[in-house]
Amino acid sequence: MAGTYLRLLLTMLIWGGTWVAGRYAVLGAPPLGVAVWRFLIAGGALLALVAARHGGLPRPTRREWRLIVGLGATGIFLYNLCFLYGLQRLAAGHAALVVALNPVMVTLAAALWLGERLTPSKVAGSAIALTGCLTVIGHGSPLAPLGGDIGAGELLIVGCALFWAMYTLIGRHATRTLPALVVTAYSTLAGWALLLATALVDQPAALWPDYPQPVWGCILFLALLGTTLGFTWFNAAVAEIGAARASIFINLVPVAAVLQGAWLLDERPGLSVLAGGALVLVGVALTQRPAPQPTTELCR
Numbered sequence: 001m002a003g004t005y006l007r008l009l010l011t012m013l014i015w016g017g018t019w020v021a022g023r024y025a026v027l028g029a030p031p032l033g034v035a036v037w038r039f040l041i042a043g044g045a046l047l048a049l050v051a052a053r054h055g056g057l058p059r060p061t062r063r064e065w066r067l068i069v070g071l072g073a074t075g076i077f078l079y080n081l082c083f084l085y086g087l088q089r090l091a092a093g094h095a096a097l098v099v100a101l102n103p104v105m106v107t108l109a110a111a112l113w114l115g116e117r118l119t120p121s122k123v124a125g126s127a128i129a130l131t132g133c134l135t136v137i138g139h140g141s142p143l144a145p146l147g148g149d150i151g152a153g154e155l156l157i158v159g160c161a162l163f164w165a166m167y168t169l170i171g172r173h174a175t176r177t178l179p180a181l182v183v184t185a186y187s188t189l190a191g192w193a194l195l196l197a198t199a200l201v202d203q204p205a206a207l208w209p210d211y212p213q214p215v216w217g218c219i220l221f222l223a224l225l226g227t228t229l230g231f232t233w234f235n236a237a238v239a240e241i242g243a244a245r246a247s248i249f250i251n252l253v254p255v256a257a258v259l260q261g262a263w264l265l266d267e268r269p270g271l272s273v274l275a276g277g278a279l280v281l282v283g284v285a286l287t288q289r290p291a292p293q294p295t296t297e298l299c300r
Contacts, residue, residue: 016256075167076191089153096257129283140272
């Protein structure tokens with residue numbers, strides 16, 4: 001059990017590092033090229049893991065393929081376009097504090113589309129987290145984004161949270177009949193195919209792999225640690241200790257991103273941005289509280 005928690009902690013540190021690696025990579029190479037090479041490498045590694053674990057490659061049904069393509073379109077293709085183009089415009093720590101809104105977006109989307117009940121703590125937590133997110137986006141003024149004063153980078157990172165919520169909800173259906181590792185591997189390759197097609201049409205020169213060596217180091221980090229190892233360890237932890245307990249650790253990702261951004265990229269988020277990020281984390285913690293169980297009195 002201690003090993004599971006240690007791997008979870010390391011996974012959160014790795015996922016925090018993906019914001020730093022992504023920021024560095026897109027400052028030295030085209031975002032589309034970075035994404036295509038990242039998911040080609042990650043998809044191949046994940047397929048090898050699936051084949052080793054299952055003795056071959058499972059064949060999904062037509063319904064399962066539709067879900068896999070939906071996952072690839074939202075969680076790989078659209079999410080990573082927003083992620084990498086957003087990181088061209090925003091510091092890694094700043095962007096990670098915005099996308100810390102992910103669990104709240106999932107909670108609200110599940111209530112809207114799946115009819116899940118919103119408890120008072122979820123409503124309060126969502127309101128606090130949204131206020132914190134607006135504070136981060138507005139650089140200290142939560143009302144600034146409501147007046148249209150919001151940059152393209154912030155909009156793209158908010159798009160990350162939106163597409164991740166969609167990916168999460170689709171994933172709930174896909175993993176009912178397929179192992180999580182299989183879903184992750186196949187959806188990664190589906191998203192890679194969409195990224196490749198987009199690059200071939202829009203920026204074929206971006207695929208030429210003459211990137212500086214440090215950029216290739218970042219791509220390998222994103223592919224092999226951020227995607228392959230990170231998702232494998234996280235899914236294993238979910239299987240061992242449950243999704244609720246494992247998901248609590250995700251709150252460490254923006255903290256790790258801010259600290260690593262300050263250390264490796266010399267980023268210095270302002271106090272107002274940090275305060276907004278703290279509100280987001282408090283709100284997320286409230287939304288993740290389990291609903292109170294009804295109590296019954298014994299008849300006398």
